[in-house]
Amino acid sequence: MIWLGATVGVPLAMLLACVLPGVRYRMTNWLALAAVPGLGAALFASGASLDLPPLLLRLRLSLDGPGALLLGAAALLWIAGGVYAAAWLRGDARRGRIAVWWLLTLAGSLGVFIAADLVSFYLLFSMVSLAAYGLVIEGATPDALRVGLIYVALAIFGEALLLMGFVMLAVSAPDGASLIRDVVAALPASPRSNAILTLIILGFGVKLGMVPFHVWMPITYRTAPVPAAAVLSGAAVKAGVIGLIRFLPSGVALPGWGQVLVVLGFISAFYGVLAGVRQSDPRTVLAFSSVSQMGVVIAVFGMGLIAGDTGVALAAAFYGVHHTLVKGGLFLGVGLAPLAGAWRNRLVLVPAAIMALGMAGLPLTGGFLAKLAIKPVLGDGLAGLLGTVSSAATALLMTHFLFRVAALPKAAPAPPPGRDLRWPWLAVAVASVLVPWGLYPAVLGGSVTYALSASSLWRSLWPVLVGGGLGFAMQRWGGSVILVRDSNVIVPVSARVDRIMIGLGIAVERFDIVLREWPVAMLSLIAMAVALAVLMLAPI
Template identity: 45%
Template sequence: MTGETLSPPLDLSALEPAMPALSEALMVVAIALPLVLAFAALVPAVRRALPHLLVFVPLPALIAALAVPRGLSMLVAPDPFRFTLALDAPGALLLGGASLLWMTAGTYAMAYLRKDPARPAFMVWWLLTMAGSFAVFLVADVASFYLAYALVSFSAYGLAAHDDTPQARRAGSLYLALTVLGEALLIAAFVMLASGATDANPQIRDAVALLPTSPWKTPVLVLILLGFILKMGLFPLHVWMPLAHSVAPVPGSAVLSGVVVKAGVIGLLRFLPEGVPLPGWGAMLCGAGLFTAYYGVAVGFTQTHPKRALAYSTVSQMGVVAAVIGAGVMNGTAGTFTVAALYAANHMLLKGAMFLAVGVAMASSPKRAWAVAALAGMLGLSLAGLPLTGGAMAKYAIKLIVPDGVAGTLLTLSAAGSTLLMARYALLVARSGTKGTPPLGVVVPALALAVLALVLPFALFEAVTGLPASAAFTPSALLKGLWPVALGLGGAALLAWRAPRMREVPAGDILNALGFLGTVGRAIMGGAVAADDVLRRWPVAAFALLAIAALLAATLTFAALPL
């Protein structure tokens, strides 16, 4: 397995002399374009034109993911305000997947929210979150990563709290409070991580290379793991995810689940050393991931709304990603991070398409909702690893990292749980139809994203693993992929025939179970709740977040100017 090279699939030999400059410009524009448009959205004329532009804004990021040579690094701004961009194989996979999701979900969002008076506010939050999500996949120095991570994290608040209902404000406040906690953990980790380097703002790879021998190794690893698994939604730090996903508008849920949580994934891939065995730390991450994978399924199956079921599915799937990363770190397996990125990118597209399908079904008649549920079920089976689907290719790839033993067996069995939960999700989609015909503006992007999600893993498999795609089609591989899915479908049929009485676990689950901590929780979130009244007025919120992004935007814009 190569796992490291992931060569660009485009033949750009005719442009080879200009490639370095073109590649650098693409990386800069990928981040700068949504930021500049977010600034420009303060002008009414630009704001009115934005709905027609959103589909095109992620194009530079998509082209960069396809065409920029892996390993290319560029210094955008020198010391003392060093800002460096680079693109490696994991970053390219996640950047490409994110750009496709932003394009399709952005088109969907403008049709879905066409009558929403708060649509301009949504567009600003959307652009800021997009800029931050592209930046976390591209930045290469410690300080810039923190700035990009803060941008995507805080901007996503506006997507979660957009509807301005009491439930949305509660979810947004909780998300904001946990985001502040995560940022505090990470900035402490980054300061200690950079303390051993000669530069005040070192390259991430240089700082991480010093980590195994650092006197701060233990506290840095604790803080890094806590900070990033909070964003990924691993138990017990997952509580924000079901609450936020269930109240956000459908396209907002799609990018929260598909893209925003991947900021935590890329954080682990950037700040954990690859190829250096860390047995204890890797085992802890793997164990936490496996527990989360099963916990998400167990709670998700009780849900009565398809968006909440999908939210707990994301909790479960991020547990799988964490388990793979942990197993690779535990053994020092080369290629782990690229394989984990492939699985995360596959989840990104599938989960985005499944959320968009919910919106299509909710705008459909009951009869049409069953047709949507059929497509949703196919996407769910791909996520579970049904042979001959794109998801099966991603499942096969992670088995190269965790092939046998207890962890490998538990990962395989988790596919049965995913199948069970996806069957539940498809049934809920089928029941969500009301009346009417969904507009083409939501149907077409949802279908386009579904097709991409089902097909792209086939195209990426060989580049990531170094194996031909046919390796996943041997009788042995097909059987290993089929039996967990068959087991899950059998369990779903049994439960449909004789369903036990189940009470729905409220979204946020352990927050409700730990009611005695309510006073403490209210005290912690008091500041966030107070800030919510101001943040809900989008021009103020936009200005505040644009101020956070100002240094980044100014640096990128200056760098893009001709000399």
């Protein structure tokens, strides 16, 4: 199918054209076109497959339902981000270099959703991870270079884990199979299945920002240019989601591993909120929000493994669709807000509030349907209760985010002009609501009548009201604030705030700062590598 080949081929062809300096400098004007084939594949090529010739490494591409959902959302964000970047970088001397890294990251970001064999997946996953390094360090400041070093070290570490896991998968598969579906089908019977699952979960956990590997997210999203941060946070991180969809056994009950994922997921979900409400930079708040939201996704996969639920892939992909669009839209809005004129509160904060609270499940938003999609997977037990509490926590975090956006200093009305940035941002904001509503009945088979019932609306509304109310109270009556800039923390200090929460928040703050220290990060990686080596050599 031509759409599949063009999804990766078009951005790579545009990248090849960048060898000409004149073309490279003007390439930002055409970045949006690079993702159009990906959108076409999501719409018209679901169920198709393509084997590339030997000259192209015999890569195998295919597209199933969950992959089509994530591919379509990612392509929409890359298109809007490309339009936004063209205006944002107008006249910028760096635009040619950014275009090169943008196209390389885009090719990997979209290609990973259609990779059908181990080699294709690893190649494209590595592309999206490593090429993003160029976007992170583009400012070339000492801070950006330090952030880039930490990012690329963790990216390489995660890929090394995956490479070991993939090699063990390939060895365990019968008859030298290389298709992902074949090697994963043989995983439960492998004598080293525990070691393989450990490597896979940790490898994709790095990409998803699972605690304690989350440290690259806050510093990276703060450093990268706004349009790059939008596509990295919204689209590129979904390489981890599709990785768990592809490589966790489907329909096989593994209760032990499921419980591990549930615990790790909810630790990340609540840690992201505790750390995020203490941030001054709205971009850093959004980064910790991604840590939290991806934690919920990890917990969903865990519940799927516990029950051997084959529907978890589609539910997680649907949740990822909403997160892709809403997180990308919020980052684009953060870049636009300081450039807006008197209409900022009306045109930026109101849609931003709808998107932000939508992540908590605000009724009638896309996030409302995303929460409904994962509710059957989480169930009505402890995991379901924690999911509801995490929705309230998300509302608290997003209320804090909105206050931080409102507090941004107004920039001079110089290029990039706000008018040229509005339309791609508004397009993503509208898509974050309309796309889930279009997909919910058509793809998930969900009942719109049930979704709009009074009981469903109230179950989604009350956590938003509780969390939003707490967030407003924290801003309004939280007492004095100790502000530490550059992605560190805001410490609310007040007699009205519960002492236990203050102590917990301070502990989270200190832990996160320690993790960001380069020597500590390196020692942690070495210790993890030694532990994994012991695990692989031990009989299982």
